[in-house]
């Protein structure tokens with residue numbers, strides 16, 4: 001029983017079906033680990049063990065009565081960006097330190113309907129702005145592989161909780177890399193689906209045209225299991241799209257059954273020199289190149305493609321994302337939600353002080369930059385111009401996909417850096433250089449672990465797919481994972497028994 005948290009989602013499902021353990025026992029195992037070890041990691045903002053215990057009990061009863069939902073009784077946890085009815089929903093901010101949501105995000109109710117058990121709400125960069133989880137009002141999260149390092153961000157709590165063995169899978173959100181980059185830093189697999197695949201209803205908005213929810217787990221198959229209940233059209237999100245509904249786990253099983261000893265025969269992997277440009281750490285590059293070699297050994301063909309210069313992509317993202325954020329975050333005014341300053345003298349004082357005291361420095365920086373870019377007189381020079389460049393970025397991806405099936409790159413230019421390095425904002429933004437183009441184009445992409453640095457920190461390979469091809473991406477990672485064991489390496493904290 002001491003190793004339950006090292007099992008894959010598939011093994012957990014089989015174990016529950018075969019009555020090797022109950023959901024109550026499994027849930028208790030994770031709760032015990034969280035209580036014993038999360039003081040070292042700080043991955044949870046809110047722990048919902050009490051309701052989880054009751055749900056697990058109910059799940060066991062339903063299973064005994066013949067309920068066949070595969071995920072019934074399997075634990076998970078949510079990034080604190082998703083509204084959860086009756087449960088504190090902070091988005092990592094003082095602004096929402098007292099916000100108990102009156103409703104569930106669509107993905108929260110969908111995952112609930114699938115029978116999964118939520119163990120709580122996970123730490124994150126404030127309003128999902130950041131790449132190291134250091135901007136959270138609830139404190140920094142520690143990387144379970146090395147506690148002196150960051151877990152990545154903004155879904156840093158989600159990544160750390162899975163990597164520490166506190167939950168098998170967790171939800172995340174990705175506006176410019178926030179699922180993929182922490183997955184890379186914590187040795188996990190994480191997928192950002194095509195824009196529109198998953199409802200954004202009840203996911204607190206950062207940059208609405210870029211935000212997309214997705215799943216994180218140790219393996220591609222773990223991600224497939226959690227992603228399945230998340231997807232689909234939602235009338236409450238006008239940007240969610242009606243499209244044919246794949247069965248991700250079935251697709252992976254089919255891909256596995258069809259695979260010979262060269263599972264990637266016929267697969268063209270595009271590699272762009274722009275993704276191996278300045279700032280890429282030498283050890284990360286070596287590890288990525290070795291993974292590409294492995295893909296080749298397994299039958300894939302590497303082809304050269306071109307994508308937009310990442311410096312241009314970076315500038316475009318850091319114009320558009322703050323512009324949308326400045327608009328989205330105007331709803332937090334001290335009147336309707338969350339934090340309100342003490343003794344305001346008048347309405348303007350109420351707005352000003354509530355926002356100045358409620359938002360942290362990174363969020364304020366983005367609001368200021370975004371408001372500037374949207375202001376009369378600057379709008380065309382900044383916002384409109386960035387939108388035009390965005391169209392060209394989409395075109396460059398379209399051209400690249402004319403010659404390949406998936407594009408591979410490092411997920412991030414470095415492995416997890418040290419906590420409290422106090423990076424200046426521009427340096428931190430550079431860490432997003434390989435992930436943000438995908439969001440500007442609305443494409444699906446994942447990160448998968450492909451090795452460790454000499455310091456023992458994980459390195460992630462990013463795979464970018466064409467629109468709607470999450471199955472292809474997951475299968476490309478899954479078949480790789482059938483022939484390698486990087487995803488089976490465990491962090492220092494995961495190896496601790498309690």
Ligand code: GLN
Nearest residue numbers: 128129130175176177178
């Ligand atoms: N690090 C990027 C940013 O700070 C991406 C964040 C995200 O995807 N939510 O904007």
